[in-house]
Amino acid sequence: MPLLFVALHGALLVVGGRHAWLVSLVFLILAPLMAGAACIYRARHGGFARGWIALAIAMLLWAGGMAGNLFSGLVLDSWSGVGALSMLLFILYGVPIILVLAVPEREPWPVRLIDAGLALALGYLFFRHTFALASLADASLSNIVKLRLMFDIENLYIFAFALIRFLASANPAQRAFFGGLSVYAALYLVTAAFINHLHSDVYYGQWPDLVIGLPFLILAGLALADRGGASMPVSLRFGRAVRVGGPLMLPAALLTVSAVLVGAQPLHAIAGCAAAILGYGMRTIWVQVRSLDAHDRLEHLARVDQLTGLGNRRQFDESLRREWLRAQRTGQGLALLMIDIDHFKLLNDSFGHPVGDRRLHEVAQALAGCATRGVDTVARYGGEEFAAILPGATPQHARMLAETMRAAVARLELPSPAPLGYVTVSIGIGHIDQVADGDVAVLAAAADAALYEAKQSGRNRSMTHAATG
Incomplete structure (x- = not known):
């Protein structure tokens, strides 16, 4: 051509x-x-x-x-x-x-x-x-x-x-x-x-x-x-x-x-x-x-759980370490709530994962709505488990907030195949009055032990364990 x-x-x-x-x-x-x-x-x-x-x-x-x-x-x-x-x-x-x-x-x-x-x-x-x-x-x-x-x-x-x-x-x-x-x-x-x-x-x-x-x-x-x-x-x-x-x-x-x-x-x-x-x-x-x-x-995406809109595990870990060091400097107490949705596996198996995801989101919003202090951090810990970090909180304040969260979730009456017919949560409260030279793991261990006790005691309740550090 x-x-x-x-x-x-x-x-x-x-x-x-x-x-x-x-x-x-x-x-x-x-x-x-x-x-x-x-x-x-x-x-x-x-x-x-x-x-x-x-x-x-x-x-x-x-x-x-x-x-x-x-x-x-x-x-x-x-x-x-x-x-x-x-x-x-x-x-x-x-x-x-x-x-x-x-x-x-x-x-x-x-x-x-x-x-x-x-x-x-x-x-x-x-x-x-x-x-x-x-x-x-x-x-x-x-x-x-x-x-x-x-x-x-x-x-x-x-x-x-x-x-x-x-x-x-x-x-x-x-x-x-x-x-x-x-x-x-x-x-x-x-x-x-x-x-x-x-x-x-x-x-x-x-x-x-x-x-x-x-x-x-x-x-x-x-x-x-x-x-x-x-x-x-x-x-x-x-x-x-x-x-x-x-x-x-x-x-x-x-x-x-x-x-x-x-x-x-x-x-x-x-x-x-x-x-x-x-x-x-x-x-x-x-x-x-x-x-x-x-x-x-x-x-933001690296620190936020996309399903619930709460902070993710990375955000939780960083916040907990930061608040532990701050409590160590100021001499104030620190509380940690470990929150678990009761019978969540049964809910997922019966209603399917899409419904399970919606329940996770609804529970997350209810928990976040109860933490009214600006210093508190509510995060998704993993799976059906959530956590709340309460800087400077007394044991009484931590128990009061835990009960507020538990009741808020129960009031939603979200359908569930659980014995009560609706979604409930169990909460373990770990508290330390004064942080010395210990590791933050002692607080997490106390909250985990309290959560285990709450579940063993029948679920839909909160329990408290003191930590020493």
Whole structure:
């Protein structure tokens, strides 16, 4: 297909005569349009639609710039330079490509907005510098060198970014996209350098035009190629480094272009540097805040029992150790309640685990509602067992709260196959008046012994054991 397209282009150039320029412009509009159509097709059928759509937009922008040249030749009959609109479209061609290369997947919209602003700023600086130098035909030798340098920088960044993303992609769809983009970007880099450095003084309608369309035709073929393929092993560290460092691509490109502009347009260079620093700073702040929020959520999940909403065993263990040390420093007493749902295995076997889970949740809420002091901790200890830590509590207060909890659960009258016909709890109370140098295990052992006694005495009651430490 590419060879046929090039052959037809070349044949029409030969017979085109003085209209050969028109033939070339039509073919150079068709080539990126074909590539764009192939990218859209791949987006709908091949995965990683975001990347292929961005590439299709780039193709449309490039075709638009070439269409501007065609309009200039047909209507204005002027080859003195490229119009502002065409120049802008050629420059903006790289913006969606750089954006999809620099922005990681699944970023929130504020971060994407910042990255889009940086990409547009990069395109604007390219445009300002290029348009200020005018066309290659009218530019001085020094301006021609600067103009070529600017195009080389943009094309080189796109190729380098694409290759890095390809090497870091393990997902087959993404790897296929970045691999295809790397091949296209390499061909486009070489083609643009060939035209700009060796044939910049040759107008459309000559044989070098056959080379210009090749990268687009190759891209169309790659987009329509087999979409299969397995994932490739990629170093986890390298993949993470690229993902974390990817957002640096846009600011780095912006700073590079700004450095090139320092001599010719210092104000634009300063504005570009400021945009790069501020944009990346804002992005970093947003990402860090989001990361801290995610850390807090994970920390919360790590300490909360998902079924009951109470603290989990980890939270209980940490709280008990902390309160034991505090009681040791202050000389205050400490109480521990061990709470067990009576006949819970029978309930699960008779009514099923979903009902058992609901009973656990309902009992947990009743127990938590009784612990009104802010210093008290109610947690799920494990299975059908709960625990409550009561800092500074006297034996009388601990017994009163235990009875309040037991009665609160009984008042719910939750259906159960137990002898009473509803759910009840047994509570063991461990209490220590003054913590010395002992281990917190002595308090837990006292509460366990009291719970065992409560169960042996008929359940649906509370018992107290004193601990020494």
